[in-house]
Amino acid sequence: MSYNDSKYLPMKNKSSFAKWFGYLGFDHFIAPFLIKLIYWVGVLIIVSAGIGGFFATFEMPERGIGGVLLALIATVLSLLFWRLMCELLILAFNIYARLVEIRNLLSQRQDRVDAYRKVPSVRALNNE
Numbered sequence: 001m002s003y004n005d006s007k008y009l010p011m012k013n014k015s016s017f018a019k020w021f022g023y024l025g026f027d028h029f030i031a032p033f034l035i036k037l038i039y040w041v042g043v044l045i046i047v048s049a050g051i052g053g054f055f056a057t058f059e060m061p062e063r064g065i066g067g068v069l070l071a072l073i074a075t076v077l078s079l080l081f082w083r084l085m086c087e088l089l090i091l092a093f094n095i096y097a098r099l100v101e102i103r104n105l106l107s108q109r110q111d112r113v114d115a116y117r118k119v120p121s122v123r124a125l126n127n128e
Helices: 017-023 031-057 064-118 120-125
Strands: none
Touching: 017 064
């Protein structure tokens, strides 16, 4: 069984009304989608700031090539840091999803154990 099986993705095969009810009932999170959206907005802001810093160094001749390299390095490091922060937020939601899977599997297992205990054993039937 993989994580992409349909039983682990309950919203995959449901009607649009059921999907909205799942979101409105807080059964499914919209935050991972919003985090991805915010990530791309942040990338645009960081890249535009990096380009602005790159061209701003040409207006200050005293900075020279060091200023240009510093602007490029700062942009790359900012992008890496931003990616790391967004991945950590998404990781928290993925951990929650895995814990829900574990809870559901343990619940199913307990249901099977309870059903097995209700069935009379062969010895009990023979002794009657």
